[in-house]
Amino acid sequence: MPRINDHYLKLQAGYLFPEIGRRVKAFAAANPQTSGGIIKLGIGDVTEPLAPVVVEAMHLAIDELSKRETFRGYCDEQGYDFLRHAIAEHDFRARGCDIADDEVFVSDGSKCDTGNILDILAPGRENVIALTDPVYPVYVDTNVMGGHTGPRKDSGEYEGLVYLPMTAENQFCPPLPARKVDVIYLCFPNNPTGAVLPREELAKWVDYARANDALILFDAAYCAFITDPALSRSIYELPGARDVAIEFRSFSKTAGFTGTRCAYTVVPKSVTGLNASGEKVQLHKLWNRRHTTKFNGVAYVVQRAAEAVYSSEGQKQVQATIDFYMENARIIRQSLTALGMKVFGGEHAPYVWLQTPAGLKSWAFFDKLLNECHVVGTPGSGFGASGEGYFRISAFNSRANVEEAMQRMRDRLKI
Amino acid sequence: MPRINDHYLKLQAGYLFPEIGRRVKAFAAANPQTSGGIIKLGIGDVTEPLAPVVVEAMHLAIDELSKRETFRGYCDEQGYDFLRHAIAEHDFRARGCDIADDEVFVSDGSKCDTGNILDILAPGRENVIALTDPVYPVYVDTNVMGGHTGPRKDSGEYEGLVYLPMTAENQFCPPLPARKVDVIYLCFPNNPTGAVLPREELAKWVDYARANDALILFDAAYCAFITDPALSRSIYELPGARDVAIEFRSFSKTAGFTGTRCAYTVVPKSVTGLNASGEKVQLHKLWNRRHTTKFNGVAYVVQRAAEAVYSSEGQKQVQATIDFYMENARIIRQSLTALGMKVFGGEHAPYVWLQTPAGLKSWAFFDKLLNECHVVGTPGSGFGASGEGYFRISAFNSRANVEEAMQRMRDRLKI
Structure with a gap:
């Protein structure tokens, strides 16, 4: 019988969102008459429809696929030139970042990419991996699956990973690691805390990576929510970053x-890594090999949809939706502050991160909010030990739902 | 500096299809006046438009995404229930296979899945892996990348892999392995040879796997091209297979x-594997964990498109296109046979596999066909050492192009 990958058995049983789903389902089953229904401000999923230009582009692309003369089969796995060019030009070169079209690899999700990138790095525990705490759970779980950690400790942390706490005490600026690390995950605007790094804080990381030959895996999935032009949207806005950083971007939240x-x-x-003989190898070459061997490209219809986001009309339309979500975030911040809660984030990110009132544990506050207000959020402890005592509220919802959720918290939450 | 995955450096530099693309591009550049153009019967890419019901389903789905009330964000990573159910019902239960809806994992490609499945098996060389020769290169390359092989030998084979030759001598029925193996890749109808296994031959493999506690990775991406109802489309049509086999299917060629x-x-x-303590672990559980952690589900529009394939109108429409390709295959078989060539496959698969005339090496025949006829095929040796002396011609093209290619071979090929 084949031997399995035992590293999977180190993983905590319930992934955060399935556990939330389970509790919500159980609550709904026990309370079928819940007045006004349950309002979900938990998982970070968008609620607003696709932009009209995107819809139009998709209809057109489908019509092309319906005729022999304009039909498209396999594309280059890295993506169509039209999309790679639009991305490099608009998201990078227009902002002064020196990024070539063929340095852009189009994929079906940042979740996939941030997990799959580990394929091209040494198996086992040769690299020391650092990540923030709290953190997007996928970074941790994929490192566990890849055997880059030891077993799970009682604290919930995994042996061998270097955790960089992000809390109110350090203004959500993770400290440079105390020991030398090889790979660092950074996500800004941050999921879950909604924090952003001032430019000089981000520069510290680029300098650290250059001085210590470390690789930064920079997740900028939420960069479109940055409202202050002084903040960097891409890590490549920092001098020297293109030697040490890989950046992940997504249309999920942007569009x-x-x-x-x-x-x-x-x-x-x-960007390079070392082979067993100590020679430098381009990570671009390895990722290209991985991407072309284990991936088959994104659907033509979807690539045309993404391209439409970069049209001038598309930019206006997606910006209007982002502004809408950010107004939700402002309402949430204001309402919770008025309730006497301590809130963070929500200014350059669609997530508001609150300190749970009365010293409640994160899951206790989750249950309380669900039971008393029929509102779902995400317990901070689900994102790591340093997330304990915090709670994430997402701004992705209709205005009516956000206002109703805030009203319920004002009226019914017993703190 | 991070250490890279050195296993990638064992890989042969040029993947088969990029090398074909390079040679065709060079030929086209040197011969800009090529009369009638180059006809590509190389890569197995479809040429006919999407079925009308599929197009209609996609338009409808996009309209849903354009309105707040019917908008869809994240789905379960495993796929929408409507699609998992349609698949399990139509492709399996209707054919007497005992497969539950939640045993179906919807993805964006079999190339991805056949590569990613290795994630849940033991890293390194704990499992002995068998595959046919010739073989779809992705099986080999992903095993190399995962460190499941030794270095590449001069023969092009990788140390540690068990190769099962499929040639005219054994009627393209691979022999059972001489040594005990843990994992076996089987692809039928076969890419590249176009061969199918008679039911009793396939049964031998299921019996072998059951007797030897081996896992069969069964790639049935081409099963829709089977024309003889006595042949099995799914490995689960064989008794006992559901204890030892994982099956991969795709809409790529079917629809x-x-x-x-x-x-x-x-x-x-x-289906189970063993953990380090020798206990059985459900592979379903591990794959579910992998799929939900490292994948984000298939686009809603695309899942609705796939669902439409199962409607009665959809079945008729995709069958008509398959019949069209299979008539191409018949024409190719007949034409090449009339030229005195020895041909295989093409009866239950969209690929015709020919023995190169006059004992030519596969790449020599590739160059000859390109130079003399401006027709592109795929050298058999690109699929493995036992493919040397063979050549794959794909039936995916317009009738006019197939007829023209055959005409050119009759008129211009100097054998």
């Missing part, structure tokens, strides 16, 4: 593609 | 989805 699936990863040709 | 991207993998709950 409401969570059910449409398109993302991309930037691997500059100047 | 022309190479540019639309939808596939699925069946992992029965009864």
Whole structure:
């Protein structure tokens, strides 16, 4: 019988969102008459429809696929030139970042990419991996699956990973690691805390990576929510970053593609790793090999949809939706502050991160909010030990639902 | 600096299809006046448009995404219930196979799935892996990348893999392995040889797997091309298979989805592997964990497109296109036979596999066909050492192009 990958058995049984789903389902079953229904501000899923230009582009692309003369089969796995070019030009070169079209790899999701990137790095525990705490659970879980950690400790942390706490005490700026690390995950605007790094804080990380030959895996899935032009949207806005950083981007939150699936990863040709003989190898070459061997490209219809986001009309339309979500975030921040809660984030990110009132544990506050207000959020502890005592509220919902949720918290939450 | 995955450096530099693309591009550049153009019967990519019901379903789905009330964001990573149910019901239960809806995992491609499945098996060289020769290169390359092989030998084979030759001498029925193996890749109808296994031959493999506790990775991406009802489309039509086999299926060739991207993998709950303590673990559980952690589901529009394939109108429409390709295959078989060539396959698969005339090496025949006839095929040796002296011609093209290619071979090929 084949031997399985035992590293999977180290994983915690319930992934955060399935556990939330389970509790919500159980609550709904026990309370079928819940007045006004349950309002979900938990999982970070968009609620607004696709932009009209995106819809139009998809209809056109489908019509092309319906005729022999314009039919499209396999594309290059890395994506169509029209999309790679639009991305490199608009998201990078227009902002002064030196990124070439062929450094952009189009994919079906940043979740996939941030997991799959580990394929090209050494198996086992040769690299020391650092990540923030709290953190997007996928970074941790994929490292566990890949055998890059030891077993899970009682604290919920995995042996061998270097955790960088992000809490109110350090203004959600993770400290540089105390020991030398090889790979660092950074996600800004941050999921789950909604924090952003000032430019000089981000520069510290680029400098650290250059000085210590470390690789930064920069997840910028939420960069479209940045409202202050002084903040960097891409890590490549920092000098020297293209030698040490891979950046992940997604259309999921930018353009409401969570059910449409398109993302991309930037691997500059100047980023290198070491082979067993100590020679430098371009990570671009390895990722290209991985991407072409284990992936088959994104659907033509979806790539045309993504391209439409970059049209001038598309930019206006997606910006209007982002502004809408950010107004939700403002309402949430204001309402919770008025309730006497301590809130963070929500200014350059669609997530508000609150300190749970009365010293409640994160899951206790989750249950309380669900039971008393029929509102679902995400317990901070689900994102890591340092998330304990915090709670994430997502701004992705209709205005009516956000206002109703805030009203219920004002009226019914017993703190 | 991070250490890279050195296993990638064992890989042969040029993947088969990029090398074909390079040679065709060079030929076209040197011969800009090529009369009538180059006809590509190389890569197995479909050419006919999407079925009308599929097109209609996609338009409808996009309209849903354009309105707030019917918008869809994230779906369960495993796929929408409507599609998992349609697949299990139509492709399996209707044919007497005991497969439950939740044993079906919808994905964006069989190439991805056949590569990613290795994630849940032991890293390194704990499992002995068998595959046919010739073989779809992705099986080999992903095993190399995963460190499941030794270095590449001069023969092009990788140390540690067990190769099962499929040639005219054994009627393209691979022999049972001489040594005990843990994992076996089987692809029938076969890419590249176009061969199918008679039911009793397939039964031998199921029996072998049961007797030797081996896992069969069964790639049935071409099963829709089977014309003889006595042949098995699914390995689960064989008694006992659901304890030992994982099956991969794709809409790429069945419904022309190479540019639309939808596939699925069946992992029965009864298939197990061993953990380090020698206990059995459900592979279903591990794959579910992998799929939900490292994948984000297939686009809603695409899942609706796949669902439409199962409507009665959809079945008729995709069958008509398959019949069209199979008539191409018949023409190719007949034409090449009339030229005195020895041909195989093409009766239950869209690929014709010919023995190169005059003992030519596969790449020599490739160059000859390109130079003399401006026709592109695929050298058999690109699929493995036992493919040397063979050549694959794909039936995926317009009738006019297939007829023209055959005419050119009759008129111009100097054998």
